Amino acid sequence: MAEATGQKRLVLCASYAAAAAGVAQGQTVALAQASVPGLTVLEADREADAASLARLAVWALRYTPLVAPDGRDGLVLDTTGADHLAGGEAALLSDLLTRLRKAKLSVRGALSSSHTLSWALARFGTGTDGPGRIVPPGGEEEAAAPLPVAALGMTPAQGSALRRLGLDRIGEVAAAPRSSLALRFGPDLTGRLDRLHARMPEPLTPIEAPELIRARLRLAEPIAHQAGIEAALERLTDELCAALVRRGLGVRILDLHYRRVDGEVQILRARAAASSRDPIHLRRLFKESLETIDPGFGIERLDLVAVRTGRLEARQRVTGEENPPPLEPLIDRIGARVGPGHVYRVAPTEADLPERSCRRTGPLAAPAILVWDRGPRPALLIEPPEPVEVLALLPDHPPRRFTWRGCQHQVTRADGPECMMAEWWRADEEVALTRDYYRVETQAGGRYWLFRARDEAAGTASWFVHGVFA
Amino acid sequence: MSRSQQIEALRAQIGVGSEVPKAVPLAFGAAPIDEALPGGGLALGSHELCPGGADLPHEAACVQLAAWLLGQARGPVVWVLPRLTLFPPALAEAGLSPSRVLFAEAGRDEDVLAVAEEALRHGGLAGVVCEASRLTLTASRRLQLAGEAGGVPCLTFRRWRRGQAPSVGTACATRWTVTALPSRAPSGLPRAAWRLALTRCRGGQPRSWDVALEPQSEPGTPLRLRLADAVAGRQAVPTARRFAA
Numbered sequence: 178m179a180e181a182t183g184q185k186r187l188v189l190c191a192s193y194a195a196a197a198a199g200v201a202q203g204q205t206v207a208l209a210q211a212s213v214p215g216l217t218v219l220e221a222d223r224e225a226d227a228a229s230l231a232r233l234a235v236w237a238l239r240y241t242p243l244v245a246p247d248g249r250d251g252l253v254l255d256t257t258g259a260d261h262l263a264g265g266e267a268a269l270l271s272d273l274l275t276r277l278r279k280a281k282l283s284v285r286g287a288l289s290s291s292h293t294l295s296w297a298l299a300r301f302g303t304g305t306d307g308p309g310r311i312v313p314p315g316g317e318e319e320a321a322a323p324l325p326v327a328a329l330g331m332t333p334a335q336g337s338a339l340r341r342l343g344l345d346r347i348g349e350v351a352a353a354p355r356s357s358l359a360l361r362f363g364p365d366l367t368g369r370l371d372r373l374h375a376r377m378p379e380p381l382t383p384i385e386a387p388e389l390i391r392a393r394l395r396l397a398e399p400i401a402h403q404a405g406i407e408a409a410l411e412r413l414t415d416e417l418c419a420a421l422v423r424r425g426l427g428v429r430i431l432d433l434h435y436r437r438v439d440g441e442v443q444i445l446r447a448r449a450a451a452s453s454r455d456p457i458h459l460r461r462l463f464k465e466s467l468e469t470i471d472p473g474f475g476i477e478r479l480d481l482v483a484v485r486t487g488r489l490e491a492r493q494r495v496t497g498e499e500n501p502p503p504l505e506p507l508i509d510r511i512g513a514r515v516g517p518g519h520v521y522r523v524a525p526t527e528a529d530l531p532e533r534s535c536r537r538t539g540p541l542a543a544p545a546i547l548v549w550d551r552g553p554r555p556a557l558l559i560e561p562p563e564p565v566e567v568l569a570l571l572p573d574h575p576p577r578r579f580t581w582r583g584c585q586h587q588v589t590r591a592d593g594p595e596c597m598m599a600e601w602w603r604a605d606e607e608v609a610l611t612r613d614y615y616r617v618e619t620q621a622g623g624r625y626w627l628f629r630a631r632d633e634a635a636g637t638a639s640w641f642v643h644g645v646f647a
Numbered sequence: 648m649s650r651s652q653q654i655e656a657l658r659a660q661i662g663v664g665s666e667v668p669k670a671v672p673l674a675f676g677a678a679p680i681d682e683a684l685p686g687g688g689l690a691l692g693s694h695e696l697c698p699g700g701a702d703l704p705h706e707a708a709c710v711q712l713a714a715w716l717l718g719q720a721r722g723p724v725v726w727v728l729p730r731l732t733l734f735p736p737a738l739a740e741a742g743l744s745p746s747r748v749l750f751a752e753a754g755r756d757e758d759v760l761a762v763a764e765e766a767l768r769h770g771g772l773a774g775v776v777c778e779a780s781r782l783t784l785t786a787s788r789r790l791q792l793a794g795e796a797g798g799v800p801c802l803t804f805r806r807w808r809r810g811q812a813p814s815v816g817t818a819c820a821t822r823w824t825v826t827a828l829p830s831r832a833p834s835g836l837p838r839a840a841w842r843l844a845l846t847r848c849r850g851g852q853p854r855s856w857d858v859a860l861e862p863q864s865e866p867g868t869p870l871r872l873r874l875a876d877a878v879a880g881r882q883a884v885p886t887a888r889r890f891a892a
């Protein structure tokens with residue numbers, strides 16, 4: 178890979194094969210071509226590199242919300258508080274490296290408490306194929322000491338000046354008197370060392386995922402009370418909904434990031450059953466969770482991010498017909514209180530056995546085509562069926578008397594049997610699940626659903642109660 | 648006329664934006680019962696259905712009655728319960744199609760009531776069923792007010808708890824005690840038969856009827872509620888009230 182720098186064309190980057198043959202970064206192309214016959218030279222395209230690095234940065238948002246391109250050949254991820262999502266720091270780093278290597282990229286990585294140190298370790302510290310190095314907090318100086326001075330990221334002139342002084346390793350530089358270093362090389366070097374040892378904060382300008390619609394509110398004066406947070410949320414939802422209207426979108430998953438004065442960022446998430454851009458509705462989604470916010474000494478910034486959006490076109494009202502209010506907001510409000518999985522509809526299935534004849538579907542599922550039409554069914558189902566003691570005249574007759582939960586019931590009327598089978602074509606155990614159902618009425622007026630389960634092998638039958646009719 | 652005035656005028660012409668929730672009472676379809684209720688059926692507010700005993704058949708009767716009443720109405724139904732114990736095919740049989748019912752499993756009693764209240768205030772439902780065994784006066788009054796505000800009838804199914812009858816010190820428009828009875832016909836198949844006792848009625852008198860839910864002659868048509876006298880082939884003859892002083 179070559180690039181024109183001024184008058185000369187220099188080698189920017191060499192493949193492993195070329196490097197093994199003696200091509201080095203910074204050589205002139207003419208020299209490299211002369212020393213290695215048949216060398217393939219490609220022109221560097223910085224714009225395309227930057228664009229693909231930006232795409233890679235967006236991809237890396239899967240690990241943490243704070244990602245930035247680092248120079249022209251790296252990415253930096255702020256994994257603070259995000260590593261548990263990937264199963265720990267080691268798992269995060271190895272997952273990141275493995276995925277990139279699978280995509281045929283040669284990558285190196287490191288993870289530490291300092292951006293500068295991670296940068297240096299990734300470029301000078303580890304091998305190409307190995308797992309990334311992870312420096313525990315407090316181990317920065319030890320980890321940085323064996324790195325070459327080039328890892329300080331200085332100009333070549335400064336680097337050679339250091340080497341002339343006999344300082345080859347960062348550990349040696351760090352041990353040298355600080356004041357004379359600052360005098361000779363300027364505050365740049367000492368600042369760099371401090372950042373390397375995680376003694377100085379390093380700002381990061383994270384990229385913003387381009388597809389996310391967000392609203393941000395920075396507060397001049399931190400807020401810590403509920404009313405203030407609600408007012409802030411009101412402004413954010415209004416702003417976000419205006420942006421959603423412009424694009425014809427509605428939001429399904431909404432995140433509220435709030436940043437406290439002490440720098441901690443926390444996230445509240447709300448889900449809507451269907452795409453929505455009604456600010457009042459979106460605010461209600463946060464109603465329950467807003468009370469869980471711990472503002473600490475105050476909140477200084479709030480972001481409302483539309484994580485998942487869907488198309489939502491303006492709806493035409495039909496005049497002259499009834500326009501009942503839509504159900505979706507109600508479903509969301511109920512879901513926010515009892516949990517989204519606890520709001521549902523029930524739809525029929527093909528199965529015969531009563532306990533398998535229903536399935537839960539989503540609250541907005543389309544109506545089922547199947548219907549239950551196999552005869553009278555009890556209003557209450559006893560699940561699992563409870564065994565009963567039975568007195569029947571003949572084996573195939575309905576019972577005359579049965580005892581359930583310690584009470585004896587005299588049967589006055591009965592209807593049956595209705596034979597039901599399980600899916601016997603699926604498994605052998607299913608064959609045994611053949612039942613004869615009887616609808617019986619007792620003297621007291623109770624109507625029950627009893628069944629006889631036959632055990633072909635033993636030649637016996639046992640009785641159960643499975644439901645109660647109205 | 649300015650543009651906004653024009654829009655206002657057009658709005659007024661078509662009556663959009665001025666809809667008020669209108670209550671369609673849930674009627675029993677049997678003249679003596681409907682006539683005894685102010686408004687000709689179960690209208691606004693909360694209506695309590697209490698099983699006539701601790702046994703499950705009475706509870707089953709309450710479930711079926713609620714499903715049948717709401718099956719007559721149009722629109723979605725929200726059924727709030729602590730845990731799903733009812734069997735949805737029975738609701739379909741009573742005329743309440745499963746596609747119309749939205750179940751909300753709330754677990755705790757407080758959540759059941761809060762969800763029911765939320766659903767009542769929505770205003771676009773045919774009705775709300777709320778399974779609550781414990782109900783305080785305050786909670787019942789909230790349900791009553793929410794039902795009136797949303798224009799939606801609320802059927803509060805008061806289950807027995809540990810063999811104890813539900814408390815009656817609550818605010819409601821009507822309270823019914825539903826008891827499962829033996830089938831009426833001298834012989835034949837088991838068929839739903841209940842005693843509906845109207846034990847409390849705001850603006851009405853307590854009464855009691857024996858009824859049966861019967862399929863109509865045409866298949867596919869909804870079940871019909873028949874008074875026991877009619878079931879037995881006799882006409883109910885109102886006895887003239889006489890007073891001696």
